[in-house]
Amino acid sequence: MKRTSLTSWLWMIIGALYFLLPLIATADFSLRAEKNKLGFLAYERVFADPRFISTFTFSLYVSILTIIASIILVVPTAYWVRLRVPTFRRAFEFITLLPLIIPAVVLVFGLSRIYGKYPFQFMIETPALFVVGNVIFALPYMYRSVDIGLRAIDVHTLTEAAQSLGASLPYTLLRVIFPNITVALLSGAFLTFAIVMGEFTMASLLVQPAFGPYMQQISSSKVYEPSAVAIISFMLTWACTGAIQLLGRRSPGQTQVAGSR
């Protein structure tokens, strides 16, 4: 047994290094803005840049809208598919995977061609189209998370149990299904957040003042700041994950994180 657990620790360390080395290298680099000295100069410069704040806030705003829209779109749909048309589940799952397959360029083209015309042109003038695009991009992750959450509970029997006690379908969805997939929803929301914050292609094609293009732009114009920005956004997402893990541990009976089965 000793040998086994030694070997497995070794594997763990190799795996961790594989991912952490680039991160450490980046962090190290971000601290070397001043010659021959480790320091937070690059970070100070980043926080002093008003465009950092404005793009960050804008992407945050868009990601919240995206999360709300995805949940409203995905949860009743996934519930309905599981409950009433389980034969379509594979077809449906395939549809939600399409955004991974269809290149972003196609999506943006298509969306702007549809929504660029009367009476939809307001979509182009506001971030609405950007939100719609992000909902589509985030769909595979959100649908997958929700579906895994629904799989962990016995949707069919719980619904019938609620019905036999007099509950309507909307009541069941709100009072029985939602409370039992909160962790899955959080996990989907977190992935959506990470995707929206880092999204570049669509933001630049639609000329949105988003965080992705900002990162891209300082990457090509500055030396140390890009590393600092990267580390900041990594810390942020890491904090989100931690929060979800904590919430997951508290919730009774349903400690399933979408990633964990």
Place this chain on the structure above:
Amino acid sequence: MKRTSLTSWLWMIIGALYFLLPLIATADFSLRAEKNKLGFLAYERVFADPRFISTFTFSLYVSILTIIASIILVVPTAYWVRLRVPTFRRAFEFITLLPLIIPAVVLVFGLSRIYGKYPFQFMIETPALFVVGNVIFALPYMYRSVDIGLRAIDVHTLTEAAQSLGASLPYTLLRVIFPNITVALLSGAFLTFAIVMGEFTMASLLVQPAFGPYMQQISSSKVYEPSAVAIISFMLTWACTGAIQLLGRRSPGQTQVAGSR
């Protein structure tokens, strides 16, 4: 029952439209390169462009290397984790999700800082570093697919059954585990393929002659060709999916596609 199935068809159609409309709009647009006439002029131009062929071939080559490298890296690891250190499974799964969280820019910075130095500088001069980066990007999908494949079979008991019949662990991995997760592997390979073909950020930072930057570049310089390229690459990935579904149907006992549970 009539009403129910009507409603569900309606949902299906709405869902399909939501995704297909952009695609149809793009396809339609790609056929309008000649004035007042539908035709394949844009496609002819694309195929006539030598850079289309060369970047496409290059990305295809990289994606095959990436798939092989990922399978060699992921399958024994996922098997080992399930078998010997199941307590680390969540930690491990989290690690494989990191590439979704760490922005591409960070990864590229980090990788080139590590591998740009002696004795690794050959990595920068060949596509090797690009392959390594792609393996990392594809990791969440490949690991997830393989893990779902392993979940569908009872890894633990099958391994013990093989052991009690005299089979070593490597023999078990090759002769028992591999043949029973082929569909999962195909599904992971397919997602990896789609990702590598569409990858833009890393390819352009590392100045690789890849398909992603080519698509991006013609998007900004041509009018109809980008749509044509998008449709071509969509057709291609669709064909891959179809092939996997067919293979999945034939394989005895193990018809599980990673996306389907």
Place this chain on the structure above:
Amino acid sequence: MAFLTLTNIRKVFGMAVAVDQFNLQVERGEFLSLLGPSGCGKTTTMRMIAGFETPTAGTIHLDGKDMTNISPTKRNVGMVFQSYALFPHLSARDNIGFGLKIAGQSKDAIAKRVNEMLALIKMQPQADRFPHQLSGGQQQRVALARALAVKPQVLLLDEPLSALDAKIRESLRNEIRDIQRALNITTVYVTHDQEEALSVSDRVVVMSAGHIEQIGTPLEIYSQPQTLFVADFVGSMNFIPGTVIDNKGNVRCASHTFNVGTNVSAFSANTAVRLALRPEELRVYNREPQQPDSFPVTLNSAEFMGTTYRLHLAAGELGTLLAEVPANYARTLHTAVGAPLQVQLPSEMLRVFTA
């Protein structure tokens, strides 16, 4: 009209007929079981009573009202599932109160009724636990209380004990029976376990391939099976193929002739039949002294069953016969493998079925 009446029920899924020609009358307060192998339509029948499926044809009346097309949310039928189906995010107490809350009862009324129910299932100490903190048996008791809290007209139980261990299964089935008696609630119980059905029911409906094979009390089902299917499905049974040779009740089985009395008058001569006899109805003796009407057999193996031994006997042309004898009596027999024994088939016990 009976309290719960199913008339000419038929249910088709696509091309498959799940239930057909199903007629049943359940009296108020009766405990009725639907018994059959998986896929026989028993669960589909129950789901039609609950309203989760709509019959393709036929009607369902409850207390005189036509329920056939009423939504399950309006039926006032309590349901207990094999998988318990407790709401994971609610405590035992809140699970039991769920239906009362939907019915719009006041907080006080809900609290009072929930406490009554907790007392009924003897689970006051666990009232604030969540389902995942309860054992399987406790969860199923909470599910029972939840179904009963809203005072349903009919209680439906769908294989409620299948997921539990043998010992808990036995004690919980008696508890369910006691509660059913105490509340005098009309109950339909679905199970594939014949011991369960026989031990708790007032009447049993044996089903196979979507239709009713026999309706009767447990004793009738066990001792007077009307069809070959029931004889085979309920309990153990020896079947001996033979041919009716006259109208005086003589049946030839290989070189043996058995007189089965008037049972056989319904069959004309030369009909191929199967004689059926339960293992405990066979009489087994040592080879000496010779018993009248007996024939020699050899012991293949003996299974110890606690109160009884089950003997596997090689009976030559008649194949293998199964006999069950009390453990005390078995001690007087030769029980080495290969031991010579003799067997009597009491003609008054022999049942006759068309082959």
Place this chain on the structure above:
Amino acid sequence: MAFLTLTNIRKVFGMAVAVDQFNLQVERGEFLSLLGPSGCGKTTTMRMIAGFETPTAGTIHLDGKDMTNISPTKRNVGMVFQSYALFPHLSARDNIGFGLKIAGQSKDAIAKRVNEMLALIKMQPQADRFPHQLSGGQQQRVALARALAVKPQVLLLDEPLSALDAKIRESLRNEIRDIQRALNITTVYVTHDQEEALSVSDRVVVMSAGHIEQIGTPLEIYSQPQTLFVADFVGSMNFIPGTVIDNKGNVRCASHTFNVGTNVSAFSANTAVRLALRPEELRVYNREPQQPDSFPVTLNSAEFMGTTYRLHLAAGELGTLLAEVPANYARTLHTAVGAPLQVQLPSEMLRVFTA
């Protein structure tokens, strides 16, 4: 030294002691069962014999050789799992041949042996089917053939029938027993089902909380349980709490006094004990005529069990007693709920345990 010997085996997982002070000798060709509730250590013990776990202390010898630290791939031990564990991508034939191929046998030798095995389990017609095309019972028979094909020295079966239906469970356990006898292979069978253990084993090891409670033949285990645990776990048992009042075998239970003969000589006066009696050992009569040494009881409920009725009797201060009487005899009793009956506890049957 016996064929398979476990000496002072102890297994600790982290802080938890799974198995302790385990000593067992299994003779060549013996069919031995490990019986106990889940978590009693029976599966861990079997996994140590198979080599999947290494004992924390103690030794395992097989045919005179120390196997304690040998890899499972080198033990020549056949294993059958609850979940069948057939290789899904291989046909029944290739599954059975898997171990032979690893052993490097020639194609002809493999084909010959596989055909023998297919004949043994009577599955030649299904030889080329894949596991998912076979029923559960068929899959388990293939798994048995696969384990036996390599001619193991010991066959280990880990709850092999738990995933199957009752009827198939019974027939397959007899088939396993017949094959075991035919091959005379030393077999260790793990189960939590006492009926299974009693019916097929030569000897049974009853385990609880990691240690051995009793080793004996099925009859010994059932009729002479050595500990309260065995008495409670194997079969049904009535327990009546009481106090020893003298050294002549008199035990007072509430207002009753029972003479249990010399059984009680091991206990000094005033020891708190529990008298134990199986339901079938109680004698039940109608209230009239009065039987000697009997006391009145009331019928709470009667469960029909096919060959017997199980009566739940309210016995006042003694609580509820369970009696099992033959169905024929039950017909002579008053069986309405609340019927007045009387009960005799035969003193020669009463077992005594420390409370």
